[in-house]
Structures are given as structure tokens and as C-alpha cells.
Amino acid sequence: MLTRIDLRDTDPDARDLAAILPRADLDVAAALEAVAPLIEDVRVRGAAALRDAAERFDHVRPEHLRVPASAIERALADLDPAVREGLELSIAHNRAGHAAQLPVERVTEVVPGGRVVQRWIPVRRVGLYAPGGLAVYPSSVVMNVVPAQVAGVERIALASPPQAAFGGLPHPTILAACGLLGVEEVYAVGGAQAIAMFAYGAADDDAGGGLLCERVDVVAGPGNVYVAAAKRAVRGAVGIDAEAGPTEIAVLADAGADPELVAADLLSQAEHDPNAGSVLITDSPALADAVDAALERRAGATRHAGRVRAALxxxxxxxxxxxxxxxxxxxxxxxxxxxxxxxTSNAPALARRVRNAGAVFVGPCSPVPLGDYLAGSNHVLPTGGTARFASGLSVMAYLKTVQLIEYDAAALEALAGPLTALAEAEDLPAHGEAVRARLG
Structure with a gap:
């Protein structure tokens, strides 16, 4: 079932490998051209453009772009108890996992009487996106909201597409997750238009020209290629977490791996999207054959068989x-x-040698779905090979660093000579004069 790529007799460098390996083609540049007029429309017309976009793309014109509190309360009251238990566990585990990421303030005495304080300050307001396409992801609500809350963000807004089946509101499970997390500002807005709303804010002429949504400082959350393109378009007006592409899994396995477990895990990501990537890396042709056989059997029996086969x-x-x-x-x-x-037989040791991955799942009892829901790690991770330089969503996405510089007179005087020399070397004499003015 999986296309074979045999590298046993080759020794290409990393650049060659990246070109050889399978990967989804994500044309963000083309999508950017498509979403640019929509983003501008939202920037200019605000809520009117959001309603028009919902009618065009989601096939429903929401009565309420901002979800009423009563709808969130009702969704939480109607939530399946088993799903509620799972979400509550996910929230608790993720609070613990993300609390460990918080950096601490540090004071460094650079010279006697001169110190630099490293502070970490949360942004004031964030806009989070929870997709609602082929599947509904209340887990993504948890993964986006919890690190923002742990980071200390004051105001959190969340958007998710309106659903015709639910009267123009987001999916009830999305709303219930918001209720569990205490997120009260929720919008029935999807796609690139949601990113534009967060980046530029939106007035509501139907409400007398009042403000529907205040602009945010950071936009985060996964979505399709148009959401990724919208993030690229608004970067600079706001901060963004990443441009997420289709989900992907790689499994590095040796001859001792269980082919049924490997196949089950490859399939678990394939059910997300026909463009999802599932890649097996192994030194055992026999294992590759056994995994193929297991995939054939499992793909035919799974609920989303068509989607899975397209992906695999x-x-x-x-x-x-x-x-x-x-x-x-x-x-x-x-x-x-x-x-x-x-x-592999030496999975823990090998995991420590990995340089590039969004998250590493070690051994047969640590499947990716554990990280999707309950491991305490974040499932919003870099895709498309960007794990070479990017990290998964964490509290750091919502924090900025500010340095406090505090020197006394003696410390400044001790550095006046070398500072003035550097200023003169750069032909910036007023820099040196600013120091000498303090020394009498």
C-alpha cells in the first residue's frame, strides 16, 4: 500500500534526502492570492464581510457572530459525560505539562553596580482558531487555550466555523470545551476571515457601528491551507504561532517492531485528511511487508476508509x-x-539523538493519539519539515521577553571609556556624549 523508497545503497546528504522523501504539496502562495481579497474585505467592512463569508463558505448566515453565553452553557450541560471526563483530563494534564514550560525571571550582575533583569511578559490578548472541516476538534481548543492561560494572557477569544446543522453556531462540543475552560468570548467565524477578524478587529454596523471583536496581539491555532495563508498575510500586524499544513507521522522502526502497532499508528494520522502524510522508516523489508499487509486489512475496516486510502x-x-x-x-x-x-530496541537512547521533530513518541506504548489528547504535551506542532527550525505550540507563543537595564553611577563611569570608543568608531558621537553628560 505504501510506496517504497529504497535508500539502502545511497548516502545522500540531508538536502538530497529532503527532496527524495514523501511530503504533501502545500501551495500557501497560491492560497494567499485567493484569501487576500477576503482579508481586505473583513478589514474594511468588518462584521458584514464576516456574515457574507459565512454564507458563501459555510452555507449559513449566522444570527450571532459572537456566540451567546447561553449557547455555551447549553452545550456544556448537554455534553456527553464520557467526553466531558476526557476533556477535563486533557485540561488537567495539559496544565501540568505547560506549567513546566514557564521561564523564570533572572537577574544578572554584569559588572558591580550594573545589572540586567530578564523578564517574561504575557501578551494582553490572543485570538485562537479551532477548525471545523472534516472533523471537529475540541482537543484543539484545549491545546490552544491552556498554554495561553498558563502564560497569564488576560483576554482570550476563540473562533470556530458556523455550522448549518447547529443553527449557525460552532459545533456544540467546541462550545462545551470553551465552557470547561472558562472562555466566554467565542465567535461563529471560520477560515481566513476569522484570522482577519482577529488581526484587524471588526466593527458591527448591524449593532449601530459598535465593536464586534477587538484586534488581538497573537493569533494561534491549526487550520487548512487558507488559514495558513491568512496567517502569512497578517503576520506583522499580529504575531502568529505557525503556518500549519496537513498532519504527518513518521515511524522509525526496526525488525523487532510490532507491525500491527505501526500500521495502527500510521492509519491514525491518515484518517485526519486525504493529504495527511504517513511515513515508515525501517531497516527491515520484512517489517515493511507486514505493515503493508496490516494497513490493507485495517484501511478496509476503518470508518473513514476512503480518506485513509487516499492518504496512504x-x-x-x-x-x-x-x-x-x-x-x-x-x-x-x-x-x-x-x-x-x-x-526500536533502543528507543529511549535513539530518541535523545533526534534533532528535528515536532514531538517524539518513545516506544510501543506511546502512540501519537496519546499526545493528541492526554499526554500533557501539545498537539499543535510544526508540519511540512518546519520542525528543522520551529517548535510546537507552548507558553512561549504567548510570552515576550523584556530586559530591564539598571546601572549606578560608578558602573556607568567604569564603562564610559570603551563605550565612547565604540561610539566614535561608528561615527555616533552623541552616544558617547549621552554618557559623559551623566559624569559631570
Whole structure:
């Protein structure tokens, strides 16, 4: 089922590997052209443009762009108790996992009487996006909101597409997750228009010209290619977390791996999207054959069989044969997967050697779905090979660093000579004069 790529007799460098390995084609530039007029329309016309976009793309014209508190309360009251328990566990585990990421303030005495204080300050307001396309993701509400709350963000707004089946409101499970987290500012707005609303704010002429949504400082949350393109367009007006693409998993496995577990995990990501990537990296052709057989059987029996087969047989998925686990690790680093599972005899040691991955899942009892929901890690992760330089969503997305510089007179005087010399070397004499003015 998976296309084979045999690298056992080759030794390409990392740049060559990246070109050889399977990957979804995400044309953000083309999507940017498509969303640019929509973003401008929202910037100029505000809520009127949001309603028109909902009618065009979501096939419903919401009565309320801002979700009434009563709808959130009703969704929470009607939530399946088992789903509520799962969400509450996810919230608790993620609060613990993200609290460990908080940096601490540090004071460094650079010279006697001269110190620099490293502060971490949360942004005031964030706009979070929860998609609602092929699937509904209350877990993404948790993954976006919890780190913002742990970081200390004062005001959190969330948008999710209006659903015709629910009277123009977002999916009830999304609203229930917001209720559990205490998020009261929720919008029935989807896609690129939601990103534009957060970036520029939106007035509501139907409400007498009042403000529907205040602009935010940071936009975060996964979405389709048009959401990614909208984030690229508004970057600079606001901060963004990342431009997320289709989900992907790589599994690095040796001959001792269980092919049923490997197949189950590859399939678990394939059910997200026909463009999802599932990649096996192994030094065992026998394992690759067994995984293929297991995938054939499992793909036919799963609920989203058509979506799964499209993903597994697409150009973004494949089985890569390598000489040994060392070459396998090089391939994994070149691929820089959003999710990397390690099913080898020395999995913990090998995991410590991984350089490029959004998150690493170590051993047979740590499947990616654990990270999707309850592990305490974040599931909003870099895709498309961007794990070479980017990290998963964390409290750091909502924090900014500010340095406090405090020197006394003696410390300043001790540095006046070298500082003036540097200022003169750069032909900026007023810099040196600003120091001498303090020294009498």
C-alpha cells in the first residue's frame, strides 16, 4: 500500500534526502492570492464581510457572530459525560505539562553596580482558531487555550466555523470545551476571515457601528491551507504561532517492531485528511511487508476508509528502506516530522539523538493519539519539515521577553571609556556624549 523508497545503497546528504522523501504539496502562495481579497474585505467592512463569508463558505448566515453565553452553557450541560471526563483530563494534564514550560525571571550582575533583569511578559490578548472541516476538534481548543492561560494572557477569544446543522453556531462540543475552560468570548467565524477578524478587529454596523471583536496581539491555532495563508498575510500586524499544513507521522522502526502497532499508528494520522502524510522508516523489508499487509486489512475496516486510502496511497506517504537505524535517524531528521514515533530496541537512547521533530513518541506504548489528547504535551506542532527550525505550540507563543537595564553611577563611569570608543568608531558621537553628560 505504501510506496517504497529504497535508500539502502545511497548516502545522500540531508538536502538530497529532503527532496527524495514523501511530503504533501502545500501551495500557501497560491492560497494567499485567493484569501487576500477576503482579508481586505473583513478589514474594511468588518462584521458584514464576516456574515457574507459565512454564507458563501459555510452555507449559513449566522444570527450571532459572537456566540451567546447561553449557547455555551447549553452545550456544556448537554455534553456527553464520557467526553466531558476526557476533556477535563486533557485540561488537567495539559496544565501540568505547560506549567513546566514557564521561564523564570533572572537577574544578572554584569559588572558591580550594573545589572540586567530578564523578564517574561504575557501578551494582553490572543485570538485562537479551532477548525471545523472534516472533523471537529475540541482537543484543539484545549491545546490552544491552556498554554495561553498558563502564560497569564488576560483576554482570550476563540473562533470556530458556523455550522448549518447547529443553527449557525460552532459545533456544540467546541462550545462545551470553551465552557470547561472558562472562555466566554467565542465567535461563529471560520477560515481566513476569522484570522482577519482577529488581526484587524471588526466593527458591527448591524449593532449601530459598535465593536464586534477587538484586534488581538497573537493569533494561534491549526487550520487548512487558507488559514495558513491568512496567517502569512497578517503576520506583522499580529504575531502568529505557525503556518500549519496537513498532519504527518513518521515511524522509525526496526525488525523487532510490532507491525500491527505501526500500521495502527500510521492509519491514525491518515484518517485526519486525504493529504495527511504517513511515513515508515525501517531497516527491515520484512517489517515493511507486514505493515503493508496490516494497513490493507485495517484501511478496509476503518470508518473513514476512503480518506485513509487516499492518504496512504498519496505522494505524501511511503515506506523508506534504510541500511540501519543510524541511517534511519538521518532520514528522520531530514524529514523533520510533525510526529515521530520510535519503535526500536533502543528507543529511549535513539530518541535523545533526534534533532528535528515536532514531538517524539518513545516506544510501543506511546502512540501519537496519546499526545493528541492526554499526554500533557501539545498537539499543535510544526508540519511540512518546519520542525528543522520551529517548535510546537507552548507558553512561549504567548510570552515576550523584556530586559530591564539598571546601572549606578560608578558602573556607568567604569564603562564610559570603551563605550565612547565604540561610539566614535561608528561615527555616533552623541552616544558617547549621552554618557559623559551623566559624569559631570
Amino acid at each position: 496511497t498519496g505522494p505524501q506517504s511511503g515506506a523508506v528502506l534504510v541500511r540501519d537505524t543510524d541511517q534511519g535517524l538521518a532520514v528522520a531528521d531530514a524529514y523533520a516530522a510533525e510526529h515521530l514515533e520510535i519503535h
